[in-house]
Amino acid sequence: MAKQFTRREQVRQETIEEILSIAREEMQENGVAALSLGVIAKRLGMRTPSLYTYFDSKNAIYDELFRRGFVEFGQWMDERPHQDGTLQQNLQSAMSTYMRFAQENQDLYQLMFQRPVPGFVPSEESMAVSLARLDSVRGQFTRLLEREEITLKIPYEEARDLIIAFQHGLTELHLANSPELPVGQGRFGKLIPQAVQIILDAWKK
Amino acid sequence: MAKQFTRREQVRQETIEEILSIAREEMQENGVAALSLGVIAKRLGMRTPSLYTYFDSKNAIYDELFRRGFVEFGQWMDERPHQDGTLQQNLQSAMSTYMRFAQENQDLYQLMFQRPVPGFVPSEESMAVSLARLDSVRGQFTRLLEREEITLKIPYEEARDLIIAFQHGLTELHLANSPELPVGQGRFGKLIPQAVQIILDAWKK
DNA sequence: GTCTATAACGCGATAGAC
DNA sequence: GTCTATCGCGTTATAGAC
Numbered sequence: 548m549a550k551q552f553t554r555r556e557q558v559r560q561e562t563i564e565e566i567l568s569i570a571r572e573e574m575q576e577n578g579v580a581a582l583s584l585g586v587i588a589k590r591l592g593m594r595t596p597s598l599y600t601y602f603d604s605k606n607a608i609y610d611e612l613f614r615r616g617f618v619e620f621g622q623w624m625d626e627r628p629h630q631d632g633t634l635q636q637n638l639q640s641a642m643s644t645y646m647r648f649a650q651e652n653q654d655l656y657q658l659m660f661q662r663p664v665p666g667f668v669p670s671e672e673s674m675a676v677s678l679a680r681l682d683s684v685r686g687q688f689t690r691l692l693e694r695e696e697i698t699l700k701i702p703y704e705e706a707r708d709l710i711i712a713f714q715h716g717l718t719e720l721h722l723a724n725s726p727e728l729p730v731g732q733g734r735f736g737k738l739i740p741q742a743v744q745i746i747l748d749a750w751k752k
Numbered sequence: 753m754a755k756q757f758t759r760r761e762q763v764r765q766e767t768i769e770e771i772l773s774i775a776r777e778e779m780q781e782n783g784v785a786a787l788s789l790g791v792i793a794k795r796l797g798m799r800t801p802s803l804y805t806y807f808d809s810k811n812a813i814y815d816e817l818f819r820r821g822f823v824e825f826g827q828w829m830d831e832r833p834h835q836d837g838t839l840q841q842n843l844q845s846a847m848s849t850y851m852r853f854a855q856e857n858q859d860l861y862q863l864m865f866q867r868p869v870p871g872f873v874p875s876e877e878s879m880a881v882s883l884a885r886l887d888s889v890r891g892q893f894t895r896l897l898e899r900e901e902i903t904l905k906i907p908y909e910e911a912r913d914l915i916i917a918f919q920h921g922l923t924e925l926h927l928a929n930s931p932e933l934p935v936g937q938g939r940f941g942k943l944i945p946q947a948v949q950i951i952l953d954a955w956k957k
Numbered sequence: 958g959t960c961t962a963t964a965a966c967g968c969g970a971t972a973g974a975c
Numbered sequence: 976g977t978c979t980a981t982c983g984c985g986t987t988a989t990a991g992a993c
Contacts, residue, residue, distance in 0.1 A: 555959075579872040582986065596986080599960050605985065660928075663868050665785040701946055708925075710948055712940060716921025720913075723865075728858060735917060740912055741906055748954035789970065802976055810970065820964075960993075969984080975977080 574654035614673035616655035779859035799845035821860035826885035
């Protein structure tokens with residue numbers, strides 16, 4: 548039985564979305580940890596305590612964004628281009644997508660991968676979502692490598708983790724050095740093709 | 753003319769060191785951003801406002817630790833083993849030292865490379881120290897590559913940045929996944945030799 | 958019941974007077 | 976070094992309005 552929303556519930560849902568949207572804007576502007584309930588409330592035209600009708604705590608807002616971040620991230624990775632292309636195309640596409648997600652969603656990325664908030668610990672449910680999505684992405688990499696276009700002297704899992712580390716390092720340094728530049732530009736943002744080349748040169752038959 | 757310390761100044765200096773030492777302990781324990789002046793004061797047996805005799809603000813404490821962190825980091829990298837060894841030994845030593853520094857000084861590492869504190873911006877002086885040390889480390893890498901044991905299709909600067917990204921990614925993921933395990937163990941902490949091997953396989957003559 | 962407001966608590970960093 | 980006071984923050988309690 549599909550749940551029918553009353554008008555009241557719809558309005559409520561819209562307010563929730565607005566809170567999350569404002570929260571993201573503020574996080575983008577001033578950093579994830581600087582988010583303040585007072586600012587959200589002011590921008591919504593209400594008093595701070597009224598927010599507690601919609602979220603149990605500030606961390607509950609973080610938690611919902613954390614969870615949605617991983618859902619979104621999973622979609623980006625699932626729908627990335629060149630999935631039936633060559634290994635080289637696939638690796639470039641995967642790394643670029645990862646970096647683009649981070650660059651275009653720096654607020655979510657910080658929340659998801661950098662733990663910048665003192666008291667915030669993801670709820671069990673959000674953590675489960677996060678682990679499932681990360682697992683799915685790991686699976687993509689492993690399957691890529693198992694296609695056997697390459698010769699490895701090390702287990703697939705290690706090869707996969709090396710790629711993940713490379714991708715993560717490039718992304719972190721891109722965001723640290725030129726966060727405003729799109730993927731493909733900047734000291735680190737332009738190095739994805741070179742990174743893929745190293746991997747292929749080392750492993751390709 | 754070397755400055756002579758009066759006894760008064762010595763005692764004061766010792767208190768400053770103690771504040772910094774307690775701050776590091778607390779940061780290791782509860783995370784960098786969770787540091788509280790109240791706790792420091794309590795452990796020192798004084799009232800919170802009294803700390804302002806020694807530091808102008810909480811951020812001034814962060815700033816001093818940030819600065820010292822980079823000095824310490826520079827020493828680790830300057831004194832790392834195998835500097836007159838083979839390229840492989842050098843790369844492994846550099847990456848291991850970087851990761852070891854991060855693992856054994858997680859508080860400083862967070863402060864230096866992850867900006868986990870909302871309002872904290874390093875002072876100009878500390879920033880200068882930081883940039884100088886990072887520059888020196890970059891120089892080490894560039895010189896290593898210029899020894900010409902390898903053939904590159906890309907500029908030295910790009911090759912160097914690829915290595916830095918690899919090293920950084922492995923370190924971040926090691927700290928995120930098994931912060932308590934020493935370098936050499938754990939899913940990512942054990943991958944340094946494999947990472948170096950990839951680089952060498954791709955570039956070695 | 959659902960939303961909002963006001964008041965108040967507790968805690969943190971910080972400024973000023975002694 | 977202290978004490979006192981301020982200010983901003985997240986949070987709770989409570990009571991009125993729809």
